[in-house]
Amino acid sequence: MMNRHSNPHSHDDSTLDLDGVRVAITGGTSGLGLALVRELLGRGASVAFVARGDDRVARVERENPGAHGIVGDVARKEDIHAIALQILGNLGGLDVLVNNASSLGPVPLRLLADTECEDFELALATNLLGPFRLTRALLGALAASAREGRGAVVLDVSSDAAVNAYPQWGAYGASKAALRHLDAVWNEELGAEGIRWLSIDPGDMDTPLHALAVPDADRTTLKRPEQAARELADAIAAALPVGRPQATLAVTTAREEEAPS
């Protein structure tokens, strides 16, 4: 386990560690997603992350030994199962999915009346359809984890724009509001299967996404993504059952016979 002691929680509150928990994070090469990759690795989780650019994925993978990088675009229907296959293949199953990748829609932000349909569609594809599709593709794995007593959590990163009407945040806000509602319905429908959906607004953070949205923001007033990542990791840990058994599939004891050389 790496960086164990860099985490203020891990040595004084063992209920918040995530030893052996298998987590996948979308949008994992910058901002909150990258901070989460590091935070979760620090708490002992097995982590796979997804992002669009191969170079960035390779770099983050290099800088964070143990993390599995997957190149893919959650906004593209055709990529979803390829992403899911690699998540499950590399982690051997899944306990936690963090749908973090987000699109603002039009950049710079625009009034709804000035928003091109294509930009709105991109926000919906990334922030709503992508999480829905990926969650559905991984539902079997999450349910299996829940059945085995390991718990299963889907954390959808939300925003205050999901509940408040901010001018120029229409495409983003509407997509996040819909995602939040989706989470509520998921919980109603499949809560009994032991899967928990969390919709969490991490607050205004100093991230590339925020810089795109509000280029002239005073960065000193913004939350550090590392702080938000700690809070999200705490929320994940709190939603998982205490005393969960370790996953066995990825590192099974079954030994493959060496072929004659």
Added chain:
Amino acid sequence: MIAAGRASQRPADAKLLVLDRRGRITHAPRSRLVDYLRTGDVVVANDAAALPASLRGTHLDSGSEIEVRLAGRRSLALEHAPRFTAIVFGAGDFHQPTEHRPRPPLLSTGDRVALGPLTATIEATLDHPRLVTLRFDGEAATVWAGLARHGRPIQYAHVPEPLELWDVWTPIAAVPVAFEAPSASFALDWEMVRELRRRGIELATITLAAGISSTGDPMLDRRLPLDEPYRVPVVTARAIARARANGGRIVAVGTTVVRALEHASSEGTVRAGDGIADQRIDRDTRLGVVDVILSGTHEPETSHYNVLRAFASDPELGRASVVLETHGYRTHEFGDSVLIERRLTAGGDQPDVEKLEDNAMKLNHLNLTVTDVAKAHGFLQKHFGLRDMGRSNDTMAGLYDDDGFALVLMKAGRAAEVTYPQSFHIGFTQPSDEKVNEINRRLRDDGLDVPPPGRVHGAWGFYFNAPGGFVVEVACW
């Protein structure tokens, strides 16, 4: 049977043939599967996800075009993704039936193949010119990325459209280790999972790396299924033990589950953990754990059909095959399903129920006078599943129901008319309102003059004049 050629896992009209432990056959919409299960049963499904296991590429030593179908592995350990048993085909793709596919070039140990972004070495040939052990270059993660990018689900000529992973991952797919989908689980959806829970029927899973179902090569097909690694989770072993202790049945979703559970069991107890299923299940297998199988419909002579022979006798299966054929059931992975309960065996483990029923007093014979014996006889068989007793003629015909009730139809002497008192009727009680509606629909579709169902004496049902001059009631109480 007709092959189901459309990649739809749960078509609205999917059918289910139920063959129970006494050999009785009933039909139902497959979405009503849960009606044939009981509180306390455990449904065990295979949660393996299908790999994109078909890889096109080149045999570098000869320059020939090939298709590699990954077909087996030594363990479920996912970090061992680099090594597989594989079957190699020559040029072409799934549009051509496998039995007509050209052979691959001569394959030798040490040969190199390029499959899209992946490269691999043939580590061994396995006593057949097309069966090899293949080792991919690179780490597991590289192989996963390569498979995700280049691999396609294995498919056969009866489905003309190329399959995508989402076509073949079952709703419960969790672990990408299968080479073909454990397709019996296509029947499950989350609504059904919820209903199972509501009815106190537990859903449990095993993982078995389901191998490929057909190669088109008779020599190779005889070797199927290849050895398949599996895992039984602790919670599944416990659920099975609980159900067996409480008289619940173990319902296997698919032949792969039967193989895994029977392999993992001894004296009725299923062991949790990993194993490699290397046995065949066939007519001679004495099942130790599984009581019921949900399966696709399979043609005789296939290894899947052989598994069914462990559940029901050959004459019963033969009769079921005829019924599947005559009722337009569809076959193959996207086809309809059968639910087969393990037969009662002489000296088997469930004789008490039989005995009780033997001693019970039952009304089991009725003689009905009708205007047209042949019409009434045909009608009751077609719409209510009664079976011909044989030796019928124009003046007399007999029918059995699934309980052995004998209904005899007799011609009304010389009178052309039969006049029963107004309140006289026979009835077929149904398990659900939907079933009543369905029968009503079918009767209407057949051109009978039938009133729509409604509330009658607190039940949902209807009465109508049946061919032959008597009144029939269909109702759910």
